[in-house]
Each structure stands twice: as structure tokens, then as C-alpha cells.
Amino acid sequence: MPVLPDGDPGTDHERTGAGGTADEGTADEGTGVVTVGSTSAPSPTHSYRAGPPTWQTAPVGQHPNGMDDDRDASRDVPGDPTRDAPGSPSSDPGRGFDAATYGRSFADVYDDWYPDDDATAAAVGHIVALAGPGATVLELGVGTGRLALPLAAAGLVVVGLDSSPEMLARLRAKDPGRTVQVVDGDVADPARWPVGPVDVVVAACNLICNLADAAAQERCVHTAALRLRPGGRLVVEAFVPAPLQRGRHLEVSEVRGDAVIMIATDADPGTGVVTAQHMEFRDGEPVRLRPWRIRVTRPEEVDAWAAAAGLVLESRHADWSGTPFDPQGSSQVSVYVRPAP
Numbered sequence: 001m002p003v004l005p006d007g008d009p010g011t012d013h014e015r016t017g018a019g020g021t022a023d024e025g026t027a028d029e030g031t032g033v034v035t036v037g038s039t040s041a042p043s044p045t046h047s048y049r050a051g052p053p054t055w056q057t058a059p060v061g062q063h064p065n066g067m068d069d070d071r072d073a074s075r076d077v078p079g080d081p082t083r084d085a086p087g088s089p090s091s092d093p094g095r096g097f098d099a100a101t102y103g104r105s106f107a108d109v110y111d112d113w114y115p116d117d118d119a120t121a122a123a124v125g126h127i128v129a130l131a132g133p134g135a136t137v138l139e140l141g142v143g144t145g146r147l148a149l150p151l152a153a154a155g156l157v158v159v160g161l162d163s164s165p166e167m168l169a170r171l172r173a174k175d176p177g178r179t180v181q182v183v184d185g186d187v188a189d190p191a192r193w194p195v196g197p198v199d200v201v202v203a204a205c206n207l208i209c210n211l212a213d214a215a216a217q218e219r220c221v222h223t224a225a226l227r228l229r230p231g232g233r234l235v236v237e238a239f240v241p242a243p244l245q246r247g248r249h250l251e252v253s254e255v256r257g258d259a260v261i262m263i264a265t266d267a268d269p270g271t272g273v274v275t276a277q278h279m280e281f282r283d284g285e286p287v288r289l290r291p292w293r294i295r296v297t298r299p300e301e302v303d304a305w306a307a308a309a310g311l312v313l314e315s316r317h318a319d320w321s322g323t324p325f326d327p328q329g330s331s332q333v334s335v336y337v338r339p340a341p
């Protein structure tokens, strides 16, 4: 295990950050029935790209975290007069969130919402081609191993770092042969990173946004540059955010005879932080809350951090399949290289 750090990788540690999103519905003018395009509700019959990561595939013009730019103010959550009162219960929207929040919220549905589909296969193919035979890959926020397991099966040495015991438990259950080396750690903490050097660092599926403050995001890019061997690459897959609309909003994601799914968001355009709750109300069941928290970041901001860390932007596409990048679009897959001396 040459790329792993000394010490117990499973040691508990400080935690920060989370992530999630919502999805927009459509109205049938004939029947007056409102149907929601994709849903945040778990169901084995759906191929979800909704819930936590709808931003990944959000259509152009729809805000990838479920907040469209021209939203109707009547859908906003009524104001809370205590909101800005110092010390009031609602004055700190980050209260109760940490680096393991995302995994606690979504581990039970993650593999249903993110199946092994064409997009996953394209991501794996892209990374395998970038890395080359037998290369070492570090995946940040490895999750349940959606990418890491097929990467290891393709012959790469794969190390996964993740702050969620729930997500890592699912990865381990799917990997009895331990083909992926796992480190329990917060990406925002460089001390938890494997020592490297590695050939490719992967930050897929909006991992960079899961780090819910700019300093942590910048530190992540900087640490990646330090862990790459010369000629190595950092790959960032993330949504490209539209301007945030300040304040609290409520999105009704799905209405059924026995359930309603809603997503409440609280956005701060000043910091780029979106704090949210994915809420599931099912008849006869306790309310299920799935909290998430992200900081949106645009490609130019990541480019600047990468350049400061000595990385050079090598390519940028809209997806893993090589679709040309559209600055007005909603997604990016960017590859940065650490130049060889």
C-alpha cells in the first residue's frame, strides 16, 4: 500500500460539508396534472439522476441544484423574522452539517439514484484512458465505489478517500476482494490524504462542491497538485452553476397518493453556499430528512486555484464522453496536468 499514509486510516476526524439537489416538474395543460420530471424519491424502478446530484444532468436554464433563475416568488418559503437575529436558532444555516452529512443522507439510496449506466461507463473509460495501464488513481469522495470498483477491475491501483462510514460500508460490502484501498477521511484535511504520489486524482460527481467553503475547495486542489507525480492529472467533474438566487425556496418534487417529496434550499450568493433539506413525507411513516450542503464553484475559480498550485488546464468537456464544453451549459469535466520538469 505505498500510497497510503502511516497510521490508522479508519480513525475518526474532523468533518465538514455535504451535497444534494432537486429537480423541476412539468404541467400537463390538458389534465392540469403536475408531474415532476425526475424525482428525489427512491424507487428501484427509476434510473435516478435526481435527489442529491440532479445538478449533474440538469437541463440548461434550470438551476442544477433545483433553483431556477426566474422562479416564482410565490413558491418561496415564507420569511422567518428571526432569521438574521444573532444567536437565533436559524441564524446559522450550517449548524448540524459536517463532512459525513452527505453520506448519512444518501447512502441508502445512492446506488439506486446512480446506477451503473452509460454515463458511469463513459467516466470509467475516460479515466482508464487518462491513467494508462497499471496507474495509481486516488478518488476523492469515493462513495459506494460506482467508479472505483470498475477502475480497479480495469487493472488500476485505486485508493478511495471518503468521510462517510455509511458510504464506505456499502463500498466494502461490494468489494469482498478489497480491490479498492479505502481511507476514511475528510478531503478538506490534507493529513487524511494518501501520501502518494499518484497518477490521477479524481474529483467526480460534484465532490468539489461537497466541500462547503472556498478555502476547503482551494485546499483540495492544492493538495491534489502536491500528491500528483509529474505528468499526473487532476480530473474535476462538476456542474456549472447559474447565478444563485438569495434566500429560502421550497420545491415540490413529487406528489403521489401516499407521499410528497419536497426540497427546501437556503442559498447565499455571497458565499456560494446552498444549505438544503430533501424531505420525504410518506403515509404512515416518519418524515425522512436528507440534509445536504454545498458550495457552488465555477470553472474559472477552479482554474485559478489549479494554476496557483502549478497545474495546467489540459482539456475541458461538457461530459465524460467528450461533448464540447459550453460555457452556458450546466456541466464540466476538466483535466489539469502537473507539468513534468
Ligand SMILES: C[S@@+](CC[C@H](N)C(=O)[O-])C[C@H]1O[C@@H](n2cnc3c(N)ncnc32)[C@H](O)[C@@H]1O
Residues within 6 Å of the ligand: 016, 017, 018, 052, 053, 099, 100, 102, 103, 114, 139, 140, 141, 142, 143, 144, 145, 146, 147, 161, 162, 163, 164, 167, 185, 186, 187, 188, 204, 205, 206, 207, 210, 211
Ligand atoms: C456524490 S457522491 C460521489 C461518489 C462517487 N465519487 C461517485 O462518483 O459515485 C459524494 C461523495 O463524497 C463524499 N464526501 C462528501 N464530503 C466529503 C468530504 N468533505 N471528505 C470526503 N468525502 C466527502 C460523500 O460521503 C460521498 O460518498
